[in-house]
Amino acid sequence: MNREVYVGGLGAITAMGVGKAAQLNGLIAGETALGPLTLFDTSHDVIVGEVKYSNRELAVMAGLNREIEYSRTTLLGLLAAAEALEDSGVNIKGLRVGFISATSVGGMDISENFYRHYNKDKNRGRLRQLVGHDCGASTQFIAERLRTGSFVTTINTACSSANNAIMMGARMIKAGLLDAVIAGGTDSLCRFTINGFSSLGILDREQCRPFDATRSGLNLGEGAGYLFLHSARVKTHRQYCTVAGYANANDAFHQTASSADGAGSYLAMSGALNMSGLRVKDIGYINVHGTGTPNNDASEGVAMNRLFAGNTPPFSSTKGFTGHTLGAAGGVESLFAILSLTQGYLWPNLNFRESICEVPGMVPITKTTKKEGITSVLTNSFGFGGNCSSIIFKQDKIGQL
Amino acid sequence: MTGINLYINGMATINFCGTAQERALQPEPDYKLYIPDAGMRRRMSRVIKMGISSALMALESSGSNNIDAIVTGTGWGCLADTEKFLISILDNNERMLNPASFIQSTSNTIGAQIALILSDNHYNNTFVHGGGSFEAAITDAYLLAMEGKERILAGGFDELTPTKENLFNRMGVWRKHIKGEGSSFFVLSPFEEERSVGKIVALDAAGGNVSNNEIIERSKELLESRGTSFRGVKAALCGRESLCSYFSDMKIETEYFKASCGEYPTSSAYGLWRGLSLLTNAKRGDKVLIINSYLNEASSIMIIEK
Numbered sequence: 001m002n003r004e005v006y007v008g009g010l011g012a013i014t015a016m017g018v019g020k021a022a023q024l025n026g027l028i029a030g031e032t033a034l035g036p037l038t039l040f041d042t043s044h045d046v047i048v049g050e051v052k053y054s055n056r057e058l059a060v061m062a063g064l065n066r067e068i069e070y071s072r073t074t075l076l077g078l079l080a081a082a083e084a085l086e087d088s089g090v091n092i093k094g095l096r097v098g099f100i101s102a103t104s105v106g107g108m109d110i111s112e113n114f115y116r117h118y119n120k121d122k123n124r125g126r127l128r129q130l131v132g133h134d135c136g137a138s139t140q141f142i143a144e145r146l147r148t149g150s151f152v153t154t155i156n157t158a159c160s161s162a163n164n165a166i167m168m169g170a171r172m173i174k175a176g177l178l179d180a181v182i183a184g185g186t187d188s189l190c191r192f193t194i195n196g197f198s199s200l201g202i203l204d205r206e207q208c209r210p211f212d213a214t215r216s217g218l219n220l221g222e223g224a225g226y227l228f229l230h231s232a233r234v235k236t237h238r239q240y241c242t243v244a245g246y247a248n249a250n251d252a253f254h255q256t257a258s259s260a261d262g263a264g265s266y267l268a269m270s271g272a273l274n275m276s277g278l279r280v281k282d283i284g285y286i287n288v289h290g291t292g293t294p295n296n297d298a299s300e301g302v303a304m305n306r307l308f309a310g311n312t313p314p315f316s317s318t319k320g321f322t323g324h325t326l327g328a329a330g331g332v333e334s335l336f337a338i339l340s341l342t343q344g345y346l347w348p349n350l351n352f353r354e355s356i357c358e359v360p361g362m363v364p365i366t367k368t369t370k371k372e373g374i375t376s377v378l379t380n381s382f383g384f385g386g387n388c389s390s391i392i393f394k395q396d397k398i399g400q401l
Numbered sequence: 402m403t404g405i406n407l408y409i410n411g412m413a414t415i416n417f418c419g420t421a422q423e424r425a426l427q428p429e430p431d432y433k434l435y436i437p438d439a440g441m442r443r444r445m446s447r448v449i450k451m452g453i454s455s456a457l458m459a460l461e462s463s464g465s466n467n468i469d470a471i472v473t474g475t476g477w478g479c480l481a482d483t484e485k486f487l488i489s490i491l492d493n494n495e496r497m498l499n500p501a502s503f504i505q506s507t508s509n510t511i512g513a514q515i516a517l518i519l520s521d522n523h524y525n526n527t528f529v530h531g532g533g534s535f536e537a538a539i540t541d542a543y544l545l546a547m548e549g550k551e552r553i554l555a556g557g558f559d560e561l562t563p564t565k566e567n568l569f570n571r572m573g574v575w576r577k578h579i580k581g582e583g584s585s586f587f588v589l590s591p592f593e594e595e596r597s598v599g600k601i602v603a604l605d606a607a608g609g610n611v612s613n614n615e616i617i618e619r620s621k622e623l624l625e626s627r628g629t630s631f632r633g634v635k636a637a638l639c640g641r642e643s644l645c646s647y648f649s650d651m652k653i654e655t656e657y658f659k660a661s662c663g664e665y666p667t668s669s670a671y672g673l674w675r676g677l678s679l680l681t682n683a684k685r686g687d688k689v690l691i692i693n694s695y696l697n698e699a700s701s702i703m704i705i706e707k
Contacts, residue, residue, distance in 0.1 A: 043495045104507070106529075112487065118564075119491050127572055134476070135508070136530035151607065153537040154530040156478070156508040164526055171544045177402065192483075195490045196503035250471075250516040250525040256504050267522055384504070385513025387525055 008236030009228025011083030015049035049221030049323025071107035077186030080224035089237030098151035102161030102185030104327035158383035162330030184226030184331025208292030210317035221323020225331030244394035247271025251386030262303030264388035284374030290317020320350030411463025416583030418663030448560035452511035474534030476666020478508035532695025536606035557667030558584030581663015608700030640693035
């Protein structure tokens with residue numbers, strides 16, 4: 001029995017725009033979408049990757065009542081998930097279709113407004129605003145809207161969340177529990193994460209410089225990215241690729257810092273590679289986690305250098321385009337990796353000048369490069385708590401974009 | 402999911418329920434046995450302490466600390482730390498914030514801390530889907546067992562903070578539900594051992610807000626999928642009080658398990674612990690039905706067997 005898992009639909013929204021075409025255009029243009037924060041007031045001077053639409057505008061785009069207060073996470077997620085489903089061209093009637101979504105902030109943007117009042121007086125604050133606080137609330141709403149309720153759940157392992165959601169979806173299809181799954185993640189910018197990463201001292205006031213010797217932190221972003229995953233019995237408009245391998249491993253080193261030898265990232269990448277049956281030289285492009293913090297990039301660089309024995313395949317961090325979209329990163333960047341595979345491009349790592357001292361000579365792709373013959377791509381997402389997840393997508397012989 | 406044979410080879414629970422006064426009288430475990438570093442203990446919120454301790458207790462009862470996956474479920478996550486950081490943003494006007502509560506606010510903190518304590522590099526995942534969070538963790542454990550993992554540490558936990566208590570009070574939740582918080586962990590395996598207390602044989606976690614009649618109908622279907630019926634059930638544990646009479650009318654031993662754990666999103670983890678306790682002196686093949694519903698949001702049905 002064919003237990004292959006196929007990717008048959010894509011959907012995304014980031015600072016680069018709404019929809020997968022906007023992502024592709026932005027990546028090909030090689031221009032950053034980062035800029036000053038305009039969504040809400042904060043005392044921090046930060047550069048972010050914000051989606052350039054208000055909640056009301058997003059609600060209208062998603063066909064929702066703009067008078068109702070939805071969390072931004074819900075709005076971004078609905079737009080991207082609906083796109084992935086539509087892109088597949090599948091009529092889901094009679095199929096067991098699940099929705100597995102990742103988010104790390106959930107409805108925090110609205111809870112923050114509630115708390116502003118509640119903090120002054122414990123009898124104040126509109127209770128209705130808390131309905132969407134739960135991480136699961138956005139997922140449930142989107143699943144009901146898209147009628148993909150055969151299995152619905154939410155994953156939060158911080159910045160690796162969406163890769164874990166895609167893995168969970170692929171595993172459920174392989175186990176024969178579902179025919180198809182929309183899997184990925186969504187997160188919006190909010191004061192909570194801006195202050196959180198600022199308190200950790202890892203927000204760069206300048207544009208982030210992943211894998212550069214002078215890197216000094218990350219820029220936060222927001223967005224959503226989903227894949228329509230399915231078994232062989234579901235027929236989609238297009239077959240982008242297969243999910244060839246994946247692994248989740250734990251660094252077991254520190255709650256927020258990564259180990260110097262990148263134990264967790266090494267295990268995640270090598271685990272995914274082992275499962276795929278591919279050889280290291282088969283990997284044509286790596287979309288690295290590459291947040292731009294000194295610690296992450298050193299750890300990830302060391303792990304790649306070890307796994308690929310000094311011959312790391314072409315790689316880049318796309319955080320310079322979108323910022324770090326946290327719980328959505330795995331969804332958004334899986335889509336970028338798949339676009340690399342199907343369109344034949346290597347995406348540039350913006351703002352790189354000089355290689356990191358931990359791995360001298362390790363140079364990412366610096367310009368959008370057309371490249372034929374990419375057959376497999378790897379994408380990494382690592383999160384707090386040492387949570388490391390890697391996925392490999394492989395070109396599918398049958399259909400191509 | 403019905404083709405499951407997930408043996409429970411170790412388990413532990415920590416729970417507090419009832420009014421604040423009642424909860425204060427319920428004994429706390431000796432956390433320093435599991436988290437010896439006093440500084441670490443002081444920095445940890447209740448749910449982190451409960452989570453880590455119950456996980457290590459479950460491993461202790463399984464006879465080994467070796468595991469090859471950690472899966473957790475939590476509806477509210479690390480609520481106290483989330484609130485603490487949110488308040489500090491407001492009170493300090495976004496200046497000079499202590500990152501400790503931000504770091505610990507992430508829902509996967511407990512799974513990560515357990516991995517850190519055990520130096521465990523294996524699979525680690527956290528589900529945050531309201532009243533279905535623990536059920537999702539069990540679903541993941543089932544997949545892991547099918548994929549060849551032999552010892553899976555799975556748990557569910559939630560903490561009741563003063564804010565949650567107050568807000569639920571304003572929403573009228575406590576007029577109908579008992580306050581509660583807790584953490585329960587299990588060591589799951591596809592293989593039976595001498596010390597196995599029982600096994601999960603079926604799980605229906607697809608339920609949203611469903612009526613009593615519908616949940617009874619679905620329970621019947623789930624039992625039938627395992628080749629049995631209500632007659633084959635030794636006891637029914639209900640997480641919704643109004644369901645109890647359906648079973649007592651059928652002369653089935655019935656218990657409203659939330660009387661001893663209270664209402665929180667992952668209270669079904671306590672329900673599983675309680676059901677397994679009932680199987681301790683049961684004979685092979687005896688079945689317990691565990692039916693849960695969380696507020697008006699989620700419902701689940703689990704069948705366990707000796």
